[in-house]
Amino acid sequence: MDPGSALRSARDDGAVSEIAENSDRQSKGSLTVVGLGPGEAHWLTPAAQAAIEAATDLVGYDPYLARIPAREGQTRHGSDNRVEIERAGHALRLASAGRTVAVVSGGDPGVFAMAAAVFEALEAGNPAWRDIAITVEPGITAMLAAAARTGAPLGGDFCAISLSDNLKPWEVITTRLKAALAADFVICLYNPISKARPWQLGEALALAATQRSPETPVIFARAVGRPDEALRILPLTEAVEAAGTADMATLVMIGASTTRLIAREGQRPYVYTPRSVTKSPCVTSQGRT
Amino acid sequence: MDPGSALRSARDDGAVSEIAENSDRQSKGSLTVVGLGPGEAHWLTPAAQAAIEAATDLVGYDPYLARIPAREGQTRHGSDNRVEIERAGHALRLASAGRTVAVVSGGDPGVFAMAAAVFEALEAGNPAWRDIAITVEPGITAMLAAAARTGAPLGGDFCAISLSDNLKPWEVITTRLKAALAADFVICLYNPISKARPWQLGEALALAATQRSPETPVIFARAVGRPDEALRILPLTEAVEAAGTADMATLVMIGASTTRLIAREGQRPYVYTPRSVTKSPCVTSQGRT
Known part of the structure; x- marks a missing residue:
């Protein structure tokens, strides 16, 4: 059983407490903050598309998740707009547990969007999270x-x-x-x-x-x-x-x-x-x- | 013979003088200013890729043109870095003559790149150019x-x-x-x-x-x-x-x-x-x- 399978149907922070954090410092978990660009898929870069396809878990504000076609075996963790830091912490916990996480953001994730929230949560959170491979995939900002x-x-x-x-x-x-x-x-x-x-x-x-x-x-x-x-x-x-x-x-x-x-x-x-x-x-x- | 065929092998402004400007106000010419994004194709949006593929003529600074694979029937109009307005005028003349022109630019064309030069040339140039369908395709800026x-x-x-x-x-x-x-x-x-x-x-x-x-x-x-x-x-x-x-x-x-x-x-x-x-x-x- 892979380390994150308990999460397959998780949609809230409650389920994540089941994960033993930092149980394996060599875990292959990763986190990519992905910019969807504004609007339709024709402004989504191939790199962002690839990051979404590779993810085991998608984390994001519900309307952004709704723009991504469903994919078998991929778990969605949707949330409200006002909980960026909690959402970022949730994503880091998933990655720390070995999952391949994509945090999705409209436009460019670095411009008034999720990337800064992820690094804020990283700085304040579990020191083991600093071993997670974190990537930011830029997008067309508004x-x-x-x-x-x-x-x-x-x-x-x-x-x-x-x-x-x-x-x-x-x-x-x-x-x-x-x-x-x-x-x-x-x-x-x-x-x-x-x-x-x-x-x-x-x-x-x-x-x-x-x-x-x-x-x-x-x-x-x-x-x-x-x-x-x-x-x-x-x-x-x-x-x-x-x-x-x-x-x-x-x-x-x-x-x-x-x-x-x-x-x-x-x-x-x-x-x-x-x-x-x-x-x-x-x-x-x-x-x- | 289509209106632009004399241009197929043109690489400088000299050849463009052969075109009768504004000979057909209903010409189907168009101009798209395309942002290639920085670096490799994985940051090129599908919309920008499609505009490049649809073009009969590519206009741009040589190193940007060099990033685009050659395509049969597509003419390249390369130029030096210091001639933005001349390059923009050249592209507008080609479009006015019925060509499907893509002006390529690194990063985002609107940020210190070719889009403003195209609109400057449009404003100062032949009034008939205002009938050209001009589109800007955004890109990931540096x-x-x-x-x-x-x-x-x-x-x-x-x-x-x-x-x-x-x-x-x-x-x-x-x-x-x-x-x-x-x-x-x-x-x-x-x-x-x-x-x-x-x-x-x-x-x-x-x-x-x-x-x-x-x-x-x-x-x-x-x-x-x-x-x-x-x-x-x-x-x-x-x-x-x-x-x-x-x-x-x-x-x-x-x-x-x-x-x-x-x-x-x-x-x-x-x-x-x-x-x-x-x-x-x-x-x-x-x-x-």
Whole structure:
């Protein structure tokens, strides 16, 4: 009987307590944090696909697991969205017991997703876990997919900020937003809004409107690559008003002062940020404040 | 004879002048800017692979074209690294003449690569080009691959800055670096150094050393995913000294104040940035300046 067979039908942490942890430091267990990319399988890399196929156990938020076809002999450990560290610990315990574990994550696992949670759980957890072979398989992160769909808005320097204040004070977020606005970065906002955080995106966009031109293109890219994909390009003043229409599946991108539109007849304009910069961002910012 | 057959063996812009531009506004030409990802094919998405296979013409910097297996009936238009706008115009002319063109780019085409150049050429060029169906296929960009290989250094807010001052003044770059340091972003430096720009990376790292702890982890990730991959994790003080060892194939990542190492016996430590932030970046920055 192989060491992990008791887990074949496990779906919660309770079942894992059956495993004798660290019973074999030479166990062949491994853990791969896999980026599924946004949307459909055509943005899933062959390396990520191979990691999923090789896994004995898949661990992840239920909607991500639902994107992976069932496979005989492979156990799924689904969980809610709010338990990243517990999920990471569960995956490490499975790997420590000799299982071949894939922790699945939307987009890229290193960008506001499961990879950091796995290393946090590793650092705080059983020292024997450090012998587990841990791999991270990158994926197409939401801002790259949103940028590709709309043109080339990330053609210049840019930053990515999670608007969730669950793990950091709102003051830290606004400090970073102000710095990014003053330095004229294109700004990608992850986790822009949720039922529990209804006002943060509106405040962030209003802050942007104090620094950047009212015509600055703002992209609301929802569920890119999925059947319910919805893209909107709004001038900043309208984006402030429309903040409440975003949700957790939306990537919001605020253009830099140089970000431009190319009009097209009967179609959405392209958005792009030229690679060249001629003005100092400090001068721009001071000129508007 | 199909409209593009004269181009089958064309390799430079000279031959393209043979094409009657805009002879058919209903031509079925198309242009896809394709991200090859870093390194080997296991990080190439199926969508990017399909775009490459469907193309009649591949346009790109020679080393990127060299990564694509030859295909009968497919013409390659290779060029030097320094001619992005000319290359983009060439690709648009081919598409306008009815060809199915793939412009290939390393990593993600939207991040300091060919997508912005294509839209710049489109905006400045023949108005008929706006009828061309243009698609961007995203790819794994270098910072995601470098992050995946080393742990989860992008677990918190981050920015990406091109250190090339070919298209923007050095003053703009240092303004952005200072803002990113003060706001405690993890900082990804693209195009860190070249023969023509030998001192910029050293200056950027020295600037970082005035703001961040000497022990801040700095990643030099060279040619990730290729046979000559080389990864180094250095404390900031040593990274300043080692700047000259980077090259154009290197992605340099400067940790935030919260970025940490997890030691492993006999192996490179993992690098990760916890998702939680407790201190204000302003306070941190003021405390060190």
